[in-house]
Structure formats: C-alpha cells, structure tokens
Amino acid sequence: MPDLPDPDLPAEKxxxxxxxxSAVVEPEVVAEANLPNDNESATRDSxxxxxxxxxxxxxxxxxxxxxxxAPLDEPGRERLAQIYGISISELGSALSADLREELExxxxxxxxxxxxxxxxxxxxxxxLVGWLEGLFHGIQAALFAQQAAARQQLDQMRQPAIGxxxxxxxxxxxTRGPGVYL
Numbered sequence: 739m740p741d742l743p744d745p746d747l748p749a750e751k752x753x754x755x756x757x758x759x760s761a762v763v764e765p766e767v768v769a770e771a772n773l774p775n776d777n778e779s780a781t782r783d784s785x786x787x788x789x790x791x792x793x794x795x796x797x798x799x800x801x802x803x804x805x806x807x808a809p810l811d812e813p814g815r816e817r818l819a820q821i822y823g824i825s826i827s828e829l830g831s832a833l834s835a836d837l838r839e840e841l842e843x844x845x846x847x848x849x850x851x852x853x854x855x856x857x858x859x860x861x862x863x864x865x866l867v868g869w870l871e872g873l874f875h876g877i878q879a880a881l882f883a884q885q886a887a888a889r890q891q892l893d894q895m896r897q898p899a900i901g902x903x904x905x906x907x908x909x910x911x912x913t914r915g916p917g918v919y920l
Contacts, residue, residue, distance in 0.1 A: 784833065784834040784836070784837050785832060785833060785834070785837070785873075785877065786832055786833070786834070787831075787832035788832075788877065790828070790832045791829060791832050791833070791870070791873070792874075794825050794828055794829050794832075794870075795867070795870040795871075795873075795874065797825065798822075798825055798863060798866055798867055798870065799867050799870075801818065801821065801822075801863060802860070802863040802864060802867055805818065805856070805859055805860055805863065806860065809856065810856050810859070812853055815853050815854060815855070815856060815859060816853050818859050819853065819854050819859065822845075822859070822862060822863065822866075825866075826841065826842075826845045826866075829841060829870075830842070837873070840869075841869065844865060844866070844869055845862070845865075845866060
C-alpha cells in the first residue's frame with residue numbers, strides 16, 4: 739500500500755519527503771497572474787466601449803479649445819450646450835452604473851431652458867475633460883498593472899528548473915544539472 743501524505747505536515751515538508759515507489763514527483767506550478775484580480779476586473783467591467791469613451795473625450799477636449807479661442811453668440815452657446823448634453827448621454831451608455839452615476843453628479847450644470855453663458859460652458863467642459871482624463875489615467879494604470887503581472891509571470895516561466903543553469907547564456911554555467919540522465 740503506498741504511503742499517503744501526512745495532512746499535518748506543511749506542503750513544503752511533504753514535498754521533501756521521499757516517495758516509497760521511487761517515482762518522480764513534479765511540483766505543480768500555479769501562476770498568480772491567472773487568478774482574477776478585483777481591480778482589473780472592475781476596470782474591465784466599468785467601461786464597455788473604451789474606444790467610444792476615447793473618441794468622445796477627444797471631441798470634448800477639441801470643443802473646449804474652440805470655445806477658448808472664439809467668442810460664442812447665443813445660438814453657438816445653445817448648440818454647444820446641446821453637444822455637451824449628447825456627449826454626456828453617449829459617455830453614460832459606455833460606462834458602468836457606478837461611473838455613470840459619478841458622471842451625472844458632475845455634469846448637470848445647466849438649468850433646463852436657459853442658454854448657458856460662455857463661462858458656464860467653459861467651466862462645465864473643463865470639468866468634464868478633467869474627469870475624463872482621470873478616467874483615462876485609471877485605465878492606463880490598470881493596463882500597466884496587467885502588463886507588469888504578465889511580465890512577472892513570463893519571467894517566472896523562464897526561470898530554469900531547480901539545479902539547472904541560472905543564465906543559459908553564461909558560458910561558465912553547467913550545461914546540465916546534477917544527476918544521471920538516461
């Protein structure tokens with residue numbers, strides 16, 4: 739009857755104990771990067787259409803630059819307020835409920851029926867651009883964290899097995915590990 743592992747021993751000590759049948763036991767490698775990360779999944783689930791958010795953000799930034807450079811008459815301010823409202827609703831359709839709620843708390847500056855002043859439009863658009871830039875920085879941070887985790891996993895996979903050469907390009911490193919190879 740084969741020896742069963744002792745449940746009271748830690749896994750490290752069990753792995754060090756000899757096996758009765760002299761069978762080779764390979765350690766199981768578990769990659770941490772494959773485990774779900776709450777931050778990554780939250781960011782991924784928060785923005786359903788990142789390209790749409792980026793396009794709208796670029797458009798709003800350009801509109802803000804245009805408003806800064808030229809004075810607007812009443813019809814121009816009215817049209818800009820309409821574009822602003824449409825942009826907000828389009829952004830909301832690409833965001834999760836929590837981000838949409840946050841956006842709505844920031845973006846309801848105009849009274850219904852009133853044409854906003856030029857200063858009100860500038861402030862509202864600058865606030866929206868700032869919020870979008872914060873959102874973009876959050877996306878970038880999540881992507882960098884994901885890339886770092888993938889890079890770390892790849893580095894761990896590239897590490898040689900125990901007893902193998904540490905650096906395969908090192909000419910003084912042994913070409914094979916200790917033991918008899920058949």
